[in-house]
Amino acid sequence: MKYNYSDIPEITVRRLSVYFHILKCLKDNNVEFISSKQLASLAHTNAVSVRKDFSYFGEFGKKHIGYNVNYLMKSIMKILNISKKNSYIIVGYGNLGTAISFFPGFKDENFFLKGIFDIKEEIIGKEPIEGVKVMHIDELNDFVKENRIKFAILSTPMNVAQVVSEKLAKAGIKGILNMTGRHIRVPEKTLVFDINIVTGLEWLSYFISKKGDKK
Amino acid sequence: MKYNYSDIPEITVRRLSVYFHILKCLKDNNVEFISSKQLASLAHTNAVSVRKDFSYFGEFGKKHIGYNVNYLMKSIMKILNISKKNSYIIVGYGNLGTAISFFPGFKDENFFLKGIFDIKEEIIGKEPIEGVKVMHIDELNDFVKENRIKFAILSTPMNVAQVVSEKLAKAGIKGILNMTGRHIRVPEKTLVFDINIVTGLEWLSYFISKKGDKK
DNA sequence: ATAATAATGTGATTTAAATAGCATAAGGAG
DNA sequence: CTCCTTATGCTATTTAAATCACATTATTAT
Incomplete structure (x- = not known):
């Protein structure tokens, strides 16, 4: 679905940042894939919330598999506008x-x-x-x-x-x-x-x- | 009105902290009284929100006058449990x-x-x-x-x-x-x-x- | 090949938070 | 002393966020 910037809750943006730092840590530990459930548990929230947060910006996961850590990190960087210097x-x-x-x-x-x-x-x-x-x-x-x-x-x-x-x-x-x-x-x-x-x-x-x- | 702990939004607690730090600054500048409207403007929120936030914990203001800076600070310290060492x-x-x-x-x-x-x-x-x-x-x-x-x-x-x-x-x-x-x-x-x-x-x-x- | 499982993504619903509206009170003006 | 203004605090309403429920799909097991 397509959202306007103004439809996106500020708290979602804050959570993206939390997810991102968790993903960094996972990447350091060579984790390749993660489900919304696992990510939610690490971020002290719930799986639906995680998926909803991402859904404002696009589809980043694969059914049955979850999210590719690297790809998700890159996607969040684009969203936060930190993929360029x-x-x-x-x-x-x-x-x-x-x-x-x-x-x-x-x-x-x-x-x-x-x-x-x-x-x-x-x-x-x-x-x-x-x-x-x-x-x-x-x-x-x-x-x-x-x-x-x-x-x-x-x-x-x-x-x-x-x-x-x-x-x-x-x-x-x-x-x-x-x-x-x-x-x-x-x-x-x-x-x-x-x-x-x-x-x-x-x-x-x-x-x-x-x-x-x-x- | 009387509230349970669980009725109090976490975001209200976070805002109390913001109000408190603003009040500290006001006190340093010898401000004695402040209205919810003024406080809201400094905290980038609105007057109703400020009053609602306080109302969870009691009545700290005076009609027509607003809030006594010192008294409000002491009240917030009690709420946050930082009035003792x-x-x-x-x-x-x-x-x-x-x-x-x-x-x-x-x-x-x-x-x-x-x-x-x-x-x-x-x-x-x-x-x-x-x-x-x-x-x-x-x-x-x-x-x-x-x-x-x-x-x-x-x-x-x-x-x-x-x-x-x-x-x-x-x-x-x-x-x-x-x-x-x-x-x-x-x-x-x-x-x-x-x-x-x-x-x-x-x-x-x-x-x-x-x-x-x-x- | 088919069934079972585990996951995403999203419309519908519920819950929580923010806002509006108003009764009330304090103070000042006339 | 009465009226007007200003500001709190509370109830009712609206808006926003969280959660539920489910259709869908990829993978694994039989």
């Missing part, structure tokens, strides 16, 4: 920025780090990753425009999160992955995805306290 | 573990770091944070049991994520915040919250590519 920058190169710059997993998904920005004079000009230099934030605007950078990972201290995100929006960044833990406001044209580490513990805390309560 | 450990002390150990924001929410675990001999015994030592992973089981640690943040390399998470579950950890980017399987009694940094870029990539498509 994408460039990103890291803004704020403290502990968190450093950790992200060395995090494996970006490259397999065609995200390539193109620049690092900070204001600490002692690190500017260094090249912590081969081919990627630390630049002063004043150079951000020109760099983003010249290199047509779409994505920025924001890992500055909280107190400057807002001003820096405004600079990013102004420079033409399309999507900000906000790791600062501080809520930021940017013009609507700039998308923001928030990752707040503390939120994880809050969520665990709630559900652990509620376990055992009557269902 | 909680202990957590970090397992895997590379770049990411280090970044997390210095991340501000845990303490305000009563999460206190009690121990760090790794296997690299050269860092074991060190005390990167005052009062918090790096221990060998072989000491994890006893430490968790003796100190009744509920939460662990997993920041090891991907290839050991599975074995280490099994150790955590066995030691009696109630909730794992999995930052490894690798999917882990643990017994049902142990809760897992996954934070995968790459997922953020995938999500942004999808929605940026779909912008402009017919709605």
Whole structure:
């Protein structure tokens, strides 16, 4: 069946990402085929949901067999628009920025780090990753425009999160992955995805306290 | 109205966390009162949704006035069960573990770091944070049991994520915040919250590519 | 060759979440 | 003091998501 973009639930897109990371793991373990049932069990959902999620985008499975891991991964990459190379920058190169710059997993998904920005004079000009230099934030605007950078990972201290995100929006960044833990406001044209580490513990805390309560 | 735990949507709990972090920011800016409408606008949702979310847990607002920021924060902390001190450990002390150990924001929410675990001999015994030592992973089981640690943040390399998470579950950890980017399987009694940094870029990539498509 | 089995994909149905609409209350204006 | 405005919280309705039920098909067993 043919769906419009707007028919596709956002939660389906989020789940695609979960499936994808599970598939990566399966591929590393040389698994060739997987059924919706097995995938559902790994993703803590159910088989129908898995099949429905894929069905928004096409038919990727074979009856009686299930899904070819490799083909399904490629299909998800197309859907998420990560089958071609994408460039990103890291803004704020403290502990968190450093950790992200060395995090494996970006490259397999065609995200390539193109620049690092900070204001600490002692690190500017260094090249912590081969081919990627630390630049002063004043150079951000020109760099983003010249290199047509779409994505920025924001890992500055909280107190400057807002001003820096405004600079990013102004420079033409399309999507900000906000790791600062501080809520930021940017013009609507700039998308923001928030990752707040503390939120994880809050969520665990709630559900652990509620376990055992009557269902 | 009175609700059962099971009547409360999980997404409401997630949003509580979002509201809470916005409220923290408002408090820093000395805002005393906020309406559901204003809060909704900051949280990218709508006023009815905000009020409904709170209504599952009680009545926190005043008609014509809105919500007292301080009181609402305290109420959310009670709901999330973070109004009393909680202990957590970090397992895997590379770049990411280090970044997390210095991340501000845990303490305000009563999460206190009690121990760090790794296997690299050269860092074991060190005390990167005052009062918090790096221990060998072989000491994890006893430490968790003796100190009744509920939460662990997993920041090891991907290839050991599975074995280490099994150790955590066995030691009696109630909730794992999995930052490894690798999917882990643990017994049902142990809760897992996954934070995968790459997922953020995938999500942004999808929605940026779909912008402009017919709605 | 035929039957049994295991899987996908999808229209129909059910359930859950979001939204609308309204009663109510607090405060301020006249 | 009464009316108007603003905002909460709750019930009713609508919309969206999850699940059910089944037709279909590929593979294996007899």
